[in-house]
Amino acid sequence: xxxxxxxxxxxxxxxxxxxxxxxxxxxxxxxxxxxxxxxxxxxxxxxxxxxxxxxxxxxxxxxxxxxxxxxxxxxxxxxxxxxxxxxxxxxxxxxxxxxxxxxxxxxxxxxxxxxxxxxxxxxxxxxxxxxxxxxxxxxxxxxxxxxxxxxxxxxxxxxxxxxxxxx
Amino acid sequence: xxxxxxxxxxxxxxxxxxxxxxxxxxxxxxxxxxxxxxxxxxxxxxxxxxxxxxxxxxxxxxxxxxxxxxxxxxxxxxxxxxxxxxxxxxxxxxxxxxxxxxxxxxxxxxxxxxxxxxxxxxxxxxxxxxxxxxxxxxxxxxxxxxxxxxxxxxxxxxxxxxxxxxxxxxxxxxxxxxxxxxxxxxxxxxxxxxxxxxxxxxxxxxxxxxxxxxxxxxxxxxxxxxxxxxxxxxxxxxxxxxxxxxxxxxxxxxxxxxxxxxxxxxxxxxxxxxxxxxxxxxxxxxxxxxxxxxxxxxxxxxxxxxxxxxxxxxxxxxxxxxxxxxxxxxxxxxxxxxxxxxxxxxxxxxxxxxxxxxxxxxxxxxxxxxxxxxxxxxxxxxxxxxxxxxxxxxxxxxxxxxxxxxxxxxxxxxxxxxxxxxxxxxxxxxxxxxxxxxxxxxxxxxxxxxxxxxxxxxxxxxxxxxxxxxxxxxxxxxxxxxxxxxxxxxxxxxxxxxxxxxxxxxxxxxxxxxxxxxxxxxxxxxxxxxxxxxxxxxxxxxxxxxxxxxxxxxxxxxxxxxxxxxxxxxxxxxxxxxxxxxxxxxxxxxxxxxxxxxxxxxxxxxxxxxxxxxxxxxxxxxxxxxxxxxxxxxxxxxxxxxxxxxxxxxxxxxxxxxxxxxxxxxxxxxxxxxxxxxxxxxxxxxxxxxxxxxxxxxxxxxxxxxxxxxxxxxxxxxxxxxxxxxxxxxxxxxxxxxxxxxxxxx
Numbered sequence: 001x002x003x004x005x006x007x008x009x010x011x012x013x014x015x016x017x018x019x020x021x022x023x024x025x026x027x028x029x030x031x032x033x034x035x036x037x038x039x040x041x042x043x044x045x046x047x048x049x050x051x052x053x054x055x056x057x058x059x060x061x062x063x064x065x066x067x068x069x070x071x072x073x074x075x076x077x078x079x080x081x082x083x084x085x086x087x088x089x090x091x092x093x094x095x096x097x098x099x100x101x102x103x104x105x106x107x108x109x110x111x112x113x114x115x116x117x118x119x120x121x122x123x124x125x126x127x128x129x130x131x132x133x134x135x136x137x138x139x140x141x142x143x144x145x146x147x148x149x150x151x152x153x154x155x156x157x158x159x160x161x162x163x164x165x166x167x
Numbered sequence: 168x169x170x171x172x173x174x175x176x177x178x179x180x181x182x183x184x185x186x187x188x189x190x191x192x193x194x195x196x197x198x199x200x201x202x203x204x205x206x207x208x209x210x211x212x213x214x215x216x217x218x219x220x221x222x223x224x225x226x227x228x229x230x231x232x233x234x235x236x237x238x239x240x241x242x243x244x245x246x247x248x249x250x251x252x253x254x255x256x257x258x259x260x261x262x263x264x265x266x267x268x269x270x271x272x273x274x275x276x277x278x279x280x281x282x283x284x285x286x287x288x289x290x291x292x293x294x295x296x297x298x299x300x301x302x303x304x305x306x307x308x309x310x311x312x313x314x315x316x317x318x319x320x321x322x323x324x325x326x327x328x329x330x331x332x333x334x335x336x337x338x339x340x341x342x343x344x345x346x347x348x349x350x351x352x353x354x355x356x357x358x359x360x361x362x363x364x365x366x367x368x369x370x371x372x373x374x375x376x377x378x379x380x381x382x383x384x385x386x387x388x389x390x391x392x393x394x395x396x397x398x399x400x401x402x403x404x405x406x407x408x409x410x411x412x413x414x415x416x417x418x419x420x421x422x423x424x425x426x427x428x429x430x431x432x433x434x435x436x437x438x439x440x441x442x443x444x445x446x447x448x449x450x451x452x453x454x455x456x457x458x459x460x461x462x463x464x465x466x467x468x469x470x471x472x473x474x475x476x477x478x479x480x481x482x483x484x485x486x487x488x489x490x491x492x493x494x495x496x497x498x499x500x501x502x503x504x505x506x507x508x509x510x511x512x513x514x515x516x517x518x519x520x521x522x523x524x525x526x527x528x529x530x531x532x533x534x535x536x537x538x539x540x541x542x543x544x545x546x547x548x549x550x551x552x553x554x555x556x557x558x559x560x561x562x563x564x565x566x567x568x569x570x571x572x573x574x575x576x577x578x579x580x581x582x583x584x585x586x587x588x589x590x591x592x593x594x595x596x597x598x599x600x601x602x603x604x605x606x607x608x609x610x611x612x613x614x615x616x617x618x619x620x621x622x623x624x625x626x627x628x629x630x631x632x633x634x635x636x637x638x639x640x641x642x643x644x645x646x647x648x649x650x651x652x653x654x655x656x657x658x659x660x661x662x663x664x665x666x667x668x669x670x671x672x673x674x675x676x677x678x679x680x681x682x683x684x685x686x687x688x689x690x691x692x693x694x695x696x697x698x699x700x701x702x703x704x705x706x707x708x709x710x711x712x713x714x715x716x717x718x719x720x721x722x723x724x725x726x727x728x729x730x731x732x733x734x735x736x737x738x739x740x741x742x743x744x745x746x747x748x749x750x751x752x753x754x755x756x757x758x759x760x761x762x763x764x765x766x767x768x769x770x771x772x773x774x775x776x777x778x779x780x781x782x783x784x785x786x787x788x789x790x791x792x793x794x795x796x797x798x799x800x801x802x803x804x805x806x807x808x809x810x811x812x813x814x815x816x817x818x819x820x821x822x823x824x825x826x827x828x829x830x831x832x833x834x835x836x837x838x839x840x841x842x843x844x845x846x847x848x849x850x851x852x853x854x855x856x857x858x859x860x861x862x863x864x865x866x867x868x869x870x871x872x873x874x875x876x877x878x879x880x881x882x883x884x885x886x887x888x889x890x891x892x893x894x895x896x897x898x899x900x901x902x903x904x905x906x907x908x909x910x911x912x913x
Contacts, residue, residue, distance in 0.1 A: 108241030108563035109377030139851035144513040146819025148853035
């Protein structure tokens with residue numbers, strides 16, 4: 001089957017079986033590095049993407065379901081952020097990504113696609129989340145290296161920067 | 168075969184021009200063109216360890232490539248090792264880089280294990296860099312007509328001391344030409360007092376790409392013309408030694424899917440051009456497996472272990488523990504039960520095999536490229552020097568997860584179909600066919616005199632060992648079970664984790680090695696069994712403190728003789744603002760009670776201490792780790808920030824393993840196959856972590872990736888007693904176990 005999908009603002013035509021999860025199309029047909037395989041069961045958050053700005057698990061989302069909707073992967077996050085903030089130009093990275101570098105958060109880094117997608121979703125919805133709100137919002141994203149405290153710290157740092165409280 | 172052809176007959180150029188950014192090429196970055204070094208990559212290692220050219224190359228642009236043999240697994244060792252090289256070479260961090268690990272490129276520094284990259288790999292890199300610097304200074308001496316003693320180096324520019332204008336760069340001296348210098352190990356090394364890079368918080372070199380999402384993990388790699396493969400096995404491993412014997416395979420069950428079955432011996436897999444087709448086929452393929460019910464199941468595991476015919480090794484036998492017990496004022500005795508736990512990398516392992524008649528290229532996330540090559544050669548029936556193994560970082564592995572199994576599966580399927588094959592383990596493959604951290608059973612007995620001095624200590628531990636053939640190896644070759652029950656490769660009881668931190672004249676530690684056959688596959692899991700040893704040993708120490716009516720910190724201080732153990736203990740206690748109290752002496756009322764515990768632990772070297780603040784909900788049985796304080800003394804710390812990150816990661820992972828992780832299995836096989844049946848610590852549950860590094864620049868560096876885990880487990884267990892007045896003798900400390908233990912008290 002042929003599908004028209006919009007990925008990071010660009011219309012793409014992909015050919016796939018109707019039941020093919022979106023993840024395999026993004027990885028193999030579109031060669032994207034953001035969404036990645038973790039469990040295939042929507043349990044870990046490795047494959048997260050934003051669908052109309054809402055985080056979904058691409059490993060269980062049939063490709064047919066995303067037609068006519070705005071799909072954003074990690075690659076398109078800076079542009080989405082620029083759009084949300086009315087910036088003329090997309091930054092090189094979403095503020096949360098810069099914060100991850102500044103607090104030296106990732107270890108193996110594999111779960112950071114999901115951490116970034118989910119964290120950016122939170123900051124778009126609640127610009128100044130409390131610690132409790134961050135814990136609740138991020139709870140569906142696992143990290144095996146044990147970097148949760150630094151994800152927390154980075155979300156708080158990015159939040160402050162977006163609010164213009166600090167640089 | 169021309170210089171530009173690989174062993175497989177395709178050119179590097181073909182690979183590199185493959186189109187997408189993810190296409191595999193041989194990593195050419197840092198491999199200089201021209202001269203004798205052009206051969207690097209075309210010749211199978213291992214390389215001459217006594218040649219400086221094996222370790223370091225200086226380029227015309229005044230940068231250096233350091234051929235590290237230790238892999239980056241997210242622990243930051245690449246940054247640390249490059250810091251050591253930059254320091255000795257007097258280069259800036261921007262002037263040094265490493266290359267992809269490759270058996271045709273890098274020296275065999277041994278496997279990246281035991282948190283030993285800096286401890287054992289560091290001195291090699293330091294000595295090699297010092298030797299390279301000496302050779303470069305000798306060249307500069309000739310070029311500048313000035314004795315070496317009058318030369319200074321800054322960022323790779325050699326100048327005459329006091330005459331900056333008279334200078335020459337490393338690049339101009341050697342640019343991409345070989346050193347042709349022997350690695351004697353005698354070159355003078357920089358005095359610690361002159362360190363500028365070592366001991367500083369250099370940002371990790373791998374983090375920017377990991378945060379940006381441009382980093383290439385193993386799971387991202389693709390190869391032109393490759394197929395996607397999946398292994399087909401029973402869901403969840405059976406008893407070790409039983410294997411997985413397919414009695415019948417119904418090929419018609421996948422007739423509607425464009426996929427092909429690969430069978431070799433008992434190995435079954437499927438390959439397809441499309442990844443989803445490979446997954447569908449692996450699920451749809453009907454295989455009748457030989458039935459088995461040889462496992463004890465979780466319920467009878469420890470009975471089976473205790474009844475096993477063991478190989479016993481006395482690890483420590485100081486004084487006369489039996490006689491000392493007779494004189495003790497108080498003796499604490501208990502049995503502890505510790506679970507099988509899974510490596511469970513967040514992203515299951517992935518590998519690509521490209522096996523042709525002329526040789527094999529296998530790319531995986533192995534911790535040991537040279538060891539992996541040996542095993543692959545056996546599985547493929549190829550000479551070792553025809554197998555080339557490259558390492559690409561995957562998802563954090565924490566010891567021997569399924570990377571070898573996955574690499575072998577990819578290679579076997581590629582050999583069968585004559586095309587490159589990428590195998591991605593599914594979640595249930597990785598969880599179900601892991602070589603688990605072995606279960607452990609411990610009888611601990613320790614006694615104090617009337618003054619609160621530990622006078623006798625006895626630890627009897629039961630567990631099975633490791634060093635098995637990987638599952639693919641066994642299935643393909645029908646090799647009999649292989650395991651180590653004695654010696655260094657067998658995970659005996661660790662003397663360092665069982666009372667070594669205290670001055671005890673009469674101490675006996677015995678390791679009872681249980682045969683692995685009939686149980687689950689075992690392998691080292693981060694800080695192998697140290698969590699179990701600390702859970703048993705440090706709770707016993709805490710019980711003695713209670714018996715002595717002493718604060719647990721004070722009791723430990725009284726019984727420690729070593730200044731470094733005392734140092735980390737005090738560092739953790741100070742960070743936590745410890746206030747003296749007899750443990751369990753002030754029990755709270757209400758459903759939710761709080762407790763604080765302290766513990767010590769290590770792996771082989773280094774000194775770890777932890778304090779834990781926890782909450783226990785007596786009604787639900789849920790334990791919440793609220794705040795952890797961890798201190799580590801690992802000698803000279805090359806990058807304190809990287810070590811702090813390691814302490815944090817260890818403490819979070821140890822919390823997960825202490826509170827939640829247990830491999831479940833019935834008589835047939837493993838039933839922990841995903842994150843629901845094998846829960847780990849979630850974001851919402853994570854404790855705040857305060858880390859303390861004890862810098863000792865004048866001591867040799869020792870491991871920093873595993874040594875605070877045991878202490879963390881011990882501190883949490885001891886905090887539970889402090890909160891409830893009840894001891895938990897089995898972990899993970901699940902709500903059911905908590906409620907059952909509390910029920911026995913009321």
